[in-house]
Amino acid sequence: MFGLSFQQLIIQLHVFSTLLMTGVVWHMQVVHYPMFLVFKKEDGVRATEFHRQRTGYLVMPVMVVEFVTAVLLTSSSWMMLYGNFLWLNLMxxxxxxxxxxxxxxxxxxxLSESFEPDTVHALVRANWVRTLLWTLRSILLIRFLG
Structure with a gap:
């Protein structure tokens, strides 16, 4: 078990990273991924490779913090009271x-090897699942805190 101040830091980092990722995924869903369709096929490969590299620099550290803190929360004293919620959050x-x-x-x-609009459309459709899951997690975490 962790001390209370460390647990508070964990939940703060977790909520911050989750809310940040929710904002990022909504931006990707509504603006960024559909913008790929504006590119000509010959520019699409370069644009998507640029996107892949740069987006990784932003989202990977945040996703790691989000994941590590979700795991740490399942080892906190809050498990006695909120175990089901914390397991659902992690799952x-x-x-x-x-x-x-x-x-x-x-x-x-x-897409970074061969830019095809059908792949962009598939990406946008499939990303709705992640967008809704991150949104659900944000709502649940805000409810958990409040």
Whole structure:
């Protein structure tokens, strides 16, 4: 078990990283991914590779903080009172990671090798699941805090 001040830091980092990722995923869903369709096919490969590299610099550290803090929360004294919620929170995050690395990363790789509008449309459709899951997690965490 962790001390109370450390647990408070963990939950603050967790909520911050979750809310940040929720904002990022909504931006990707509504603005960024649809913008890929504006590119000509010959520019799309370069644009999506640029996106993949730069976005990784932003989201990977935040996703790691979000994941590590979700795991740490399941080892906190809050488990006695909020165990079901903390496990649900972690399981939803594991689902997001699975979708990200099993579905999104391969699509991004495919786009950076051969830009096809159908792949962009598939990316946008599939990203709705992550967008809704992150939004659900944000709502649940805000409710948990309040």
């Amino acid at each position: 939803l995050l594991v689902l997001i990671w699975a979708i990200t690395f099993l579905r999104h990363v391969p699509r991004h790789k495919r």
